[in-house]
Amino acid sequence: MSSTDKVFAGSIPKLYDEYLVPMIFSVYAEDIARRVAARSPSTLLEIAAGTGAVTRAVAAALPRGVRYVATDLNEPMLAVAAQRQKDDDRITWRQADGMALPFGDAEFDVVCCQFGVMFFPDRVKAYSEVQRVLKPDGTFVFNVWDRIENNVVAHEATIALGKMFPDDPPRFMIRTPHGYHDKALIRSDLERAGFRDIAIETRAEISHAPSADHAATALCQGTPLRNEIEARDASKLQAATDLVAEALRASHGSGACDGKIQAIVIEARR
Template sequence: MSSTDKVFAGSIPRIYDEYLVPLIFAYYAADIAKRVAALSPSAILETAAGTGAVTRAVTAALPAGIRYVATDLNEPMLAVAAQRQGEDPRMSWRQADATALPFDDATFDVVCCQFGVMFFPDRVKGYAEAKRVLRPNGTFVFNVWDRIEENVFADDATRVLGQVFPDDPPRFMARTPHGYHDKAVIKADLEQAGFRDISIETLAAVSRAPTPEYVAFAYCQGTPLRNEIEARDASKLQAATDALAEEIRTRHGPGPVEAKIQALVITARP
């Protein structure tokens, strides 16, 4: 993982929440919320909460009286999440590393994480921490993106930016968000962390946007791809965004546009 892969700062959190959440995250947030609500938990921990897409979906699906703690390593992302959530007496926010959680053992009924474990520097350690803070009959629910070829706009972005920067292609999307999709590896990592009852489901959906420019802006300026572009040549950020928009317009039409997205949804119990 590059040192810039986990940097969600500056204008990235706002663009991520405004553009990328509806583009690719909202559908899977609703899916996580449905799964968590079905467990009827009283205490929930969310790790790598980002700008709160899952937080908003899960809290909307749960009654008063529950306790929900949302954490993320990036304070700027949590700040957006807390602002979007508004006042909610069930909620608390805390900057925290998912691989070293500041909570007591057996504290939560559910730990959930949306598209975050790919960023963990030590996934087994992160899973072990989730297991540690779960109550004996607790459940860990999380998702990861499937291979990049199954996620068309992300694949488009990676290909086009490789053409813009042929000597040093930005590989963030393939390397990190779409770099942890082998079901056997995921299962083995969970088992090493102490989980035994493991289910992995493939879930496809459709990503939709009003224009090709929307998609290009979301990926090039609302993710750490922006860090990679600016590290190579900050003056080319808009040109790279425009190149991706043109590619999407050529491949998918002038807009509205849509393309396949696909993720793996994992449920694990000790």
């Protein structure tokens, strides 16, 4: 993982929340919310909450008496999430590293995480922390993106950027968001951390963007892919975004830019 892969700063959090969340994250947030609500937790921890896509969906599905702690490593992302839900007194917002959770043993009924574990340098250590803070028989509910070839718009954007930077193509999307999709490895990592009763399934959906420009802005400027583009040539950020938009229009037309997305959803019991 590159040192810039976990940097969600500057204008990235706002663009991420405005462009990327409705495009690819909301539909999976609703799925996570259903799974969490089915467990009827009284205490819930979310790690890698980002700008709160899952937090909003889960909070809407749970009763008033729930204690809900939402955490993220990146304070700028968490600030956006907290602002979006500033009137919900059930939720405590806390900056935290998923590999060193600042909570006691057996505090939570459920821990959830949407598209976050791919960013952990040591996933077994992170899973061990989740296992530690879960109550006996508690459940860890999370998801990861499947391989990039099964996520059409991200794949097309990566190919387009490779043409702009042929000698050093940006690899963020392949390396990190879509870099942890081996189900056998996921199961093995969870078992090494002490989890049991592990259920893993593939879930395909459709991403929705009102235009190719929207989708290109979401990916090139609302994710750490922006950091990679700017590291190669900061003056080319808009040109790179325009190039990706042009490639997406060629594939999806001049109207809405929709495409297949695919994730892997995991539920594991302590």
